[in-house]
Amino acid sequence: MKKIRWPSLPALDNTGQGWLALGIWLHLFSCLVIPQPEMAVMLGNILATVLVVGGGYRILDVWLHRVEVAEREKLVAAAAQAQQQEDDHA
Numbered sequence: 001m002k003k004i005r006w007p008s009l010p011a012l013d014n015t016g017q018g019w020l021a022l023g024i025w026l027h028l029f030s031c032l033v034i035p036q037p038e039m040a041v042m043l044g045n046i047l048a049t050v051l052v053v054g055g056g057y058r059i060l061d062v063w064l065h066r067v068e069v070a071e072r073e074k075l076v077a078a079a080a081q082a083q084q085q086e087d088d089h090a
Helices: 012-032 036-090
Strands: none
Touching: 012 036
């Protein structure tokens, strides 16, 4: 029996996976618009919620990283100032 070799798909990065998922969602949405409009509206709401949560997570992640960097810089500056004062007193 001969084995069938299927062509392998290219490796997708995060952006590619997002576009693929969005394409699948939009395909499902377009198939539901005429036969079941209520289901299409619900699917649209779910997609909007997923996009808002995903985008909000990215925004919060960047914001928290900036706050962490700022706090680290403050700690380093305070430690350097304390070291300088200690050297001045000695």
